[in-house]
Amino acid sequence: MNHRTSTAQTVPAPGLSDQDASSRGAAPDVRSDAELREIFRLMYTIRRFEVTLERAHLEGDLYGPFHSSMGQEAVSVGVCAALRLDDVVTSTHRGHGHAIAKGADLGRICAELWGRSTGYCRGKGGSMHIVSMDHGFVGQSPIIGGSGMLATGAALAFDLSREARVAVAFMGDGAVGQGVFHETLNLAAIWKLPAVFVVENNGYAHSFRAEQMQLNPDIATRAAGFGIPGVVVDGIDVFAVREAAGAAADRARTGGGPTLIEAKCYRWRGHNLGDAEHLYRARQEVQEARRDDPLDRFRAATSDLIPPGVLEEIEKRVAAEVDGAVRFARQSPPPDPRTALEGSL
Amino acid sequence: MNHRTSTAQTVPAPGLSDQDASSRGAAPDVRSDAELREIFRLMYTIRRFEVTLERAHLEGDLYGPFHSSMGQEAVSVGVCAALRLDDVVTSTHRGHGHAIAKGADLGRICAELWGRSTGYCRGKGGSMHIVSMDHGFVGQSPIIGGSGMLATGAALAFDLSREARVAVAFMGDGAVGQGVFHETLNLAAIWKLPAVFVVENNGYAHSFRAEQMQLNPDIATRAAGFGIPGVVVDGIDVFAVREAAGAAADRARTGGGPTLIEAKCYRWRGHNLGDAEHLYRARQEVQEARRDDPLDRFRAATSDLIPPGVLEEIEKRVAAEVDGAVRFARQSPPPDPRTALEGSL
Amino acid sequence: MIREITFVEAVREAQAEALSSDDRVFIMGQELGEYGGVFRATEGLAERFGAHRVRDMPIAEQSMLGAGVGAAVMGMRPIVEVMFMDFIACGMDAIVNHAAKVRYMSGDQMRAPMVIRTQGGSGTHHGSQHSQTLESWFLHVPGLAVVAPSTPSDVKGLFKTSIQVDHPVLFVEHRALYRTRGTVSDPVAPIPLGKGAIRRRGEDVTVVGIGKSVGQALVAARLLEEEGVSVEVIDLRTLVPLDLDLVLKSLAHTHHLVVAHEAVERGGWAGELVSRVVAEGFDELDAPPLRAGSKPVPVPFAKELEAEMIADERLIAERVRQALGIVEYAR
Amino acid sequence: MIREITFVEAVREAQAEALSSDDRVFIMGQELGEYGGVFRATEGLAERFGAHRVRDMPIAEQSMLGAGVGAAVMGMRPIVEVMFMDFIACGMDAIVNHAAKVRYMSGDQMRAPMVIRTQGGSGTHHGSQHSQTLESWFLHVPGLAVVAPSTPSDVKGLFKTSIQVDHPVLFVEHRALYRTRGTVSDPVAPIPLGKGAIRRRGEDVTVVGIGKSVGQALVAARLLEEEGVSVEVIDLRTLVPLDLDLVLKSLAHTHHLVVAHEAVERGGWAGELVSRVVAEGFDELDAPPLRAGSKPVPVPFAKELEAEMIADERLIAERVRQALGIVEYAR
Numbered sequence A, B: 001m002n003h004r005t006s007t008a009q010t011v012p013a014p015g016l017s018d019q020d021a022s023s024r025g026a027a028p029d030v031r032s033d034a035e036l037r038e039i040f041r042l043m044y045t046i047r048r049f050e051v052t053l054e055r056a057h058l059e060g061d062l063y064g065p066f067h068s069s070m071g072q073e074a075v076s077v078g079v080c081a082a083l084r085l086d087d088v089v090t091s092t093h094r095g096h097g098h099a100i101a102k103g104a105d106l107g108r109i110c111a112e113l114w115g116r117s118t119g120y121c122r123g124k125g126g127s128m129h130i131v132s133m134d135h136g137f138v139g140q141s142p143i144i145g146g147s148g149m150l151a152t153g154a155a156l157a158f159d160l161s162r163e164a165r166v167a168v169a170f171m172g173d174g175a176v177g178q179g180v181f182h183e184t185l186n187l188a189a190i191w192k193l194p195a196v197f198v199v200e201n202n203g204y205a206h207s208f209r210a211e212q213m214q215l216n217p218d219i220a221t222r223a224a225g226f227g228i229p230g231v232v233v234d235g236i237d238v239f240a241v242r243e244a245a246g247a248a249a250d251r252a253r254t255g256g257g258p259t260l261i262e263a264k265c266y267r268w269r270g271h272n273l274g275d276a277e278h279l280y281r282a283r284q285e286v287q288e289a290r291r292d293d294p295l296d297r298f299r300a301a302t303s304d305l306i307p308p309g310v311l312e313e314i315e316k317r318v319a320a321e322v323d324g325a326v327r328f329a330r331q332s333p334p335p336d337p338r339t340a341l342e343g344s345l
Numbered sequence C, D: 001m002i003r004e005i006t007f008v009e010a011v012r013e014a015q016a017e018a019l020s021s022d023d024r025v026f027i028m029g030q031e032l033g034e035y036g037g038v039f040r041a042t043e044g045l046a047e048r049f050g051a052h053r054v055r056d057m058p059i060a061e062q063s064m065l066g067a068g069v070g071a072a073v074m075g076m077r078p079i080v081e082v083m084f085m086d087f088i089a090c091g092m093d094a095i096v097n098h099a100a101k102v103r104y105m106s107g108d109q110m111r112a113p114m115v116i117r118t119q120g121g122s123g124t125h126h127g128s129q130h131s132q133t134l135e136s137w138f139l140h141v142p143g144l145a146v147v148a149p150s151t152p153s154d155v156k157g158l159f160k161t162s163i164q165v166d167h168p169v170l171f172v173e174h175r176a177l178y179r180t181r182g183t184v185s186d187p188v189a190p191i192p193l194g195k196g197a198i199r200r201r202g203e204d205v206t207v208v209g210i211g212k213s214v215g216q217a218l219v220a221a222r223l224l225e226e227e228g229v230s231v232e233v234i235d236l237r238t239l240v241p242l243d244l245d246l247v248l249k250s251l252a253h254t255h256h257l258v259v260a261h262e263a264v265e266r267g268g269w270a271g272e273l274v275s276r277v278v279a280e281g282f283d284e285l286d287a288p289p290l291r292a293g294s295k296p297v298p299v300p301f302a303k304e305l306e307a308e309m310i311a312d313e314r315l316i317a318e319r320v321r322q323a324l325g326i327v328e329y330a331r
């Protein structure tokens, strides 16, 4: 059932204005100057954020699990650059990059990681549960497979309410072993839902390699079983990701149904802060992989498009912004303990 | 990890003798006279059983849900004919045929459906929970997807204990929507377990057609995603099923890993007794489908192999046997109520 | 105007009213569209509201419930039908880790207003995997309301509220009630969650139940009346929120309590109510409150076995006699 | 010979002993082979016993547990590790509908001897989906034993029994205990399921707990000693079977009861114990038994919030004062 055959009336989702079919158009040209800078700004922001917060965490300044998305910036940014503000994204335990790429506020993200009252979730969520409904970042599920369920449901809501919106689920390669991954792909397929499933194949599910988790490590090929397109994309190349995601989003938006995108990338850091990486991968493997840096790729691809100095300018601004966000978090008050008992039943 | 690389010692399963690798051989020739008769006897027994018990149920003589396997006799018998006594089978809510084909005792099956103390489960199981460990019928799971989990585990046990045994899961086409179906196929695949997954695609999951449940209705093609062979077989032709199952069982037994078999067949009766079939399929569709009767197919294929009168002879014996089983059930005492409180924690 | 309808008709009408009064409402489940529901609870709804709002789906409980959460978060009001309560075990993650928690975890940015309809219980000899009574699990899952009506009128009144509140509701129906009849007014007024009802006035003992157990308590009460025992029967109607006040008020004059449910007694919700009553009404109690729940075994197939382990009116009556010291307590 | 080891070392040793003494034993889970377990509970076991017996597997809780059942039915003795107790919600069907029921449903033809190891609880700020305490659900599932050790020695003694019995066992470890130390003898004698232990003798009140709550009860007891209150502390060690006798014996001289668990109080297992005690030991009680459980909300991330809702030694002490009437009861 897709919106063109649906007879349900329009129901705007809370806080987001409805659009009708006529507003469905082609994606904006990725090579516009402003967007190029924006893409770099976001990728660099994620990098800087992860570096800065990892250090703060090591210094004992914040607590709780910490899953760095360093090295996967091009996937987060490439996908979100292909989306509209009122499209939505669901995420995993490794979600900082997704939240930043979808436009969430750095200060409030930091404050959430610091468990402060000014955090997006008022300190109730933490690093694995950032949500910003205003930005269509409808949240992380650190339950492997969870993000797919939520995005499928969001896509179903858009379909039923005939909104030209797309729901994107970021998932890890580890999610492919989970039954619900298959269930949700199947539901989205038979109902032609406006959903895009992005599997960030970063080579590992904690210590586990794709080859250990399935005989057929080409995750994109799973799509065929569900009768939907499966696309493999170079997850280090933000423009390649942007293009694949744009095509999938357009397809979804115009009633074509879901797409499975496998973005091949590499997890630069340990699974989480404190992970005993040496038990399962050699430092050299990591060093080699890191030579292929999504930020360098961007610089190379855009060297003749962006005047010298511009990116350095952006880097300076971002660095200041991240430091400001950290300061904001540190200076924010902890939540009032009484709020712990509010918001449930 | 398969038995040839396993270092675990042999652990015979309870009540079943272990066999070593040398006993792995080719499947017996299906066209031996004795086996031909046995195949017919079993198929006819299932048919007769379903007809007889359905009538008894309609007459109010037994109670509880009743899922007839009429029309699917060739799948149950074809598969089990390819197995050894100590191979095991798991089943679904529609399991009478599987139990009979695996050699379970008719009287004790009937007694279980009648809820009598002489039933296989002493009246605790009923029609959807028949078990006969002595015959390697390790039981039905009417939780869709359940039989696959159990068979995968049984295959894992055989692998770990280096027994040359095979575990077969009968499943319905409805199980394909369930996530656990994919999980178990994947586990069996990566561990090269001696398992065979037989999906009886009888056209319906209750009122639901395969086309409604997945865009790609060719269930066997799912196998590719897991890197294992997927086979489609004519589920009306007992010899075709026997051959496909034999090949899959040999493969599993010799360390080749699991196979997914889709047996195309047709559910002759309503989903269960009392099903409002008319709501979703026309009587004519059923009548046409029933023209292709697995028993007639058998007769045609074997007309020049079996002397006239032989099959009629078998039919007479089976009819008497089924009546005897029903009599045994009826005459058996109900379970002692106190046993209701035994056997749990 | 007063009509008499069956329990399942009430479930159907309640859903029809929700579908027609709120575009955000839709239904997901198996066999509920063209087929009309294996218990006829959605008969005619697909024809009337369209297959997109009364959605049949493959067998996939986890993602069915999870998609319900995602849709609810984006502003819809899903009704998700889990055909047998036993199958909730296939979808626990969506309910427990997602539906119940998203509002709290997100600092109130998200809401998951959805009704999870399911039916359970014994009596049809479906065997151990199709006969469980599992609502007690969900008292232990903050964020979920648990509703269990006992009459057609309550079905409509409680459903009206359940589909309007801003949090997920587990709406539990007992299969054995579907064909029972009761009167309903048109329209039925919404019943607030957390308000129980006194079904019978009595002096000597208070019997508390939900769903099917309420009717059994009333049967037991008539039985006991002949023995000269006067029983007050309370129908909690919802377990979360819990109408403790009503129970305490009743105990203030009966001073004796029996809590009845078909769920296995061990670990069942009666333990929660007994503990609350003891903590907050100890002085009102002239004798230990007792529970009338099923024995700690799966539900067997054979009727003789089921009768031995399932809590029924006979057990309720016996517990009342024990609570009043007429006979000695024995588990 | 007496050694001091940590709780997690005890878990590791217990599994190593099971693997070496019984060929039918094997382990399944994530990150437990080459990696040695995210909490080091299986460190070195894969090297020692082979990757086929210490099996890493994809993330697929339902089929992991379901395959465990199938393997157990065919004569193996699986240890299945569910990395966080919260993820049990992804595998409930295998545990509830299969592991717990196959023996009964099959008329005793099948057995599912397996140990389901999991860890849970708060304290590491993992957030609402990685901090739950859910063992109470499983008291309500006939067919399963529920074991929750509080010391390294009990880990070994209880595990030895758990891997030998003929039924499934849910073996619950509290994450916060992994680094606590305790002495063990070599070998540790098997501890029968259903036998609690008195951890501290006292006169005025009995505090009952499992796992981490036992240590908190002991801290509370020292606190209360300074206030002149003498607390007896009982470690149940297993919830199914339940050592009610030990609790009743203790109440025969303390006449006051507090049941403590980190699980959410509403619907938690304390309700079961309180109800049993009330029904079978009412006359021993001088005051209402009270529960010290967590508040009915998910476990939040921020430490200030967690402290507000999690049951801890302060709450236990307060409940004791309330039980003794030193301060008035307030939830």
Ligand SMILES: Cc1ncc(C[n+]2csc(CCOP(=O)(O)OP(=O)(O)O)c2C)c(N)n1
Pocket (backbone or CB within 6 Å): A092, A093, A094, A142, A143, A144, A171, A172, A173, A174, A175, A202, A204, A205, A206, A267, A271, D030, D059, D061, D083, D087, D090
């Ligand atoms: C249902 C469930 N099982 C297990 C885990 C434990 N776990 C957390 S992250 C992780 C690995 C995930 O790998 P992947 O999906 O590839 O994501 P990545 O960490 O690479 O981003 C595992 C097993 C979990 N969070 N949820």
Ligand SMILES: Cc1ncc(C[n+]2csc(CCOP(=O)(O)OP(=O)(O)O)c2C)c(N)n1
Pocket (backbone or CB within 6 Å): B092, B093, B094, B142, B143, B144, B171, B172, B173, B174, B175, B202, B204, B205, B206, B267, B271, C030, C059, C061, C083, C087, C090
């Ligand atoms: C987990 C679960 N969900 C739903 C059901 C209800 N149900 C019982 S049989 C059935 C249809 C099964 O169809 P299929 O798998 O094709 O088997 P068939 O009945 O055709 O033999 C359904 C939905 C169930 N038993 N288990």
Ligand SMILES: [Mg+2]
Pocket (backbone or CB within 6 Å): A172, A173, A174, A200, A201, A202, A203, A204, A205, A206
């Ligand atoms: Mg990964």
Ligand SMILES: [Mg+2]
Pocket (backbone or CB within 6 Å): B172, B173, B174, B200, B201, B202, B203, B204, B205, B206
């Ligand atoms: Mg079918």
